[in-house]
Amino acid sequence: MRESDLYSIGKVEELCNLSKKALRYYDKMGILSPDKVSDESGYRYYSKKTLLSVPMIKYYKQSGFKLEEMKAFLEGTSYSVFEKSFRNKIDELKAEESEIGLKLKSIKDWYDLIMEAQTVIENEINEVSIKYIDSCRMIYLDQDFKYDYMDSIINIEFTNYIESKSNAITGPVIIKFPSFKDKMNGKCNKMKIMQETILKCKECETIEYGGCMVASCYHIGSHETINETYKKISNWADKNKYTYEESSYERYVTDYWTTKNADKFVTEVMVKIGKYKK
Incomplete structure (x- = not known):
C-alpha cells in the first residue's frame, strides 16, 4: 500500500x-x-x-x-456472540434505567416539595380551604407518638421497615393521628406514618389515603405551634357549619429533611370534612 x-x-x-x-x-x-x-x-x-x-x-x-x-x-465474530452480548447489554441497561428512574423521581418529588413550600411562605398561604385528595395507596407503619416530631418524621424504624420490603419511598412523609383533639391536648400516643413508594407494594402492606374532601391549611413554622392551625380549621368548620372527623393528617412539605430553620417548616394540616350542618 x-x-x-x-x-x-x-x-x-x-x-x-x-x-x-x-x-x-x-x-x-x-x-x-x-x-x-x-x-x-x-x-x-x-x-x-x-x-x-x-x-x-x-x-x-x-x-x-x-x-x-x-x-x-x-x-467479525459470529451472530451468536452478537446475540449474547447484545442481550446481556440490554439487561444491564434496563437495570441502570430503573435505578436512574428511581433517583430521578426521588429528586423531582423533593424539588416539587421545596417549590411548594417556597410558594406558601412567599405568599403567606395559611388560610383554610376545601380540597379533594386523590385516592392512592401508601405503605404505612403504626407507631407510638411521643410529641418528638424530629424522631417521628426522620423515622429510623420506618426506614428500616421500607428496606426490609426491598422498596424505596418518595414524596412527603404523612402522619395520621386518630384524634386531633387528643393531639392538641397532649394526650395523643398513637400515629400512623405513611409515604408513597416508588416500587409496587403488596396490597396487605399498604393503606388507602385520600379519596375524600378535606379542610386543608398550611402551617408555617415550628411543629410546636401547630395547634394554632388545628384551632383555625376547627373554628372555620364550625363557622361554616361543616362536620369533621376526629382523625387528622399532617403532610410535612418541608421539615428537618430540608432545613434546620424551624421558622421555614411548612406542614399541610388536613381534616376530613362531612356533610353540611343544618
Missing part, C-alpha cells in the same frame, strides 16, 4: 474527530491499529478501510459497550 494512500495520525484526528491519545489507546487495546508505522519516525498511518471502523466504535461506545467488548464485534 502506498504511503500516499494512507492518512497520518494528525489527519485521522481531524477527519474522525478523535484525539491522538485516543487513537494510541485504541491501538494499544487492539481495536484500531494503524496499517503502517514508519521505521524511521514511528509515525502511524491509517487506510480509509481501517478508518471505517471508527463510526462502528463510536456507535458501540454510545450503546454502552466497553472497548474489550467491541474487539470481538470488530473482528
Whole structure:
C-alpha cells in the first residue's frame, strides 16, 4: 500500500474527530491499529478501510459497550456472540434505567416539595380551604407518638421497615393521628406514618389515603405551634357549619429533611370534612 494512500495520525484526528491519545489507546487495546508505522519516525498511518471502523466504535461506545467488548464485534465474530452480548447489554441497561428512574423521581418529588413550600411562605398561604385528595395507596407503619416530631418524621424504624420490603419511598412523609383533639391536648400516643413508594407494594402492606374532601391549611413554622392551625380549621368548620372527623393528617412539605430553620417548616394540616350542618 502506498504511503500516499494512507492518512497520518494528525489527519485521522481531524477527519474522525478523535484525539491522538485516543487513537494510541485504541491501538494499544487492539481495536484500531494503524496499517503502517514508519521505521524511521514511528509515525502511524491509517487506510480509509481501517478508518471505517471508527463510526462502528463510536456507535458501540454510545450503546454502552466497553472497548474489550467491541474487539470481538470488530473482528467479525459470529451472530451468536452478537446475540449474547447484545442481550446481556440490554439487561444491564434496563437495570441502570430503573435505578436512574428511581433517583430521578426521588429528586423531582423533593424539588416539587421545596417549590411548594417556597410558594406558601412567599405568599403567606395559611388560610383554610376545601380540597379533594386523590385516592392512592401508601405503605404505612403504626407507631407510638411521643410529641418528638424530629424522631417521628426522620423515622429510623420506618426506614428500616421500607428496606426490609426491598422498596424505596418518595414524596412527603404523612402522619395520621386518630384524634386531633387528643393531639392538641397532649394526650395523643398513637400515629400512623405513611409515604408513597416508588416500587409496587403488596396490597396487605399498604393503606388507602385520600379519596375524600378535606379542610386543608398550611402551617408555617415550628411543629410546636401547630395547634394554632388545628384551632383555625376547627373554628372555620364550625363557622361554616361543616362536620369533621376526629382523625387528622399532617403532610410535612418541608421539615428537618430540608432545613434546620424551624421558622421555614411548612406542614399541610388536613381534616376530613362531612356533610353540611343544618
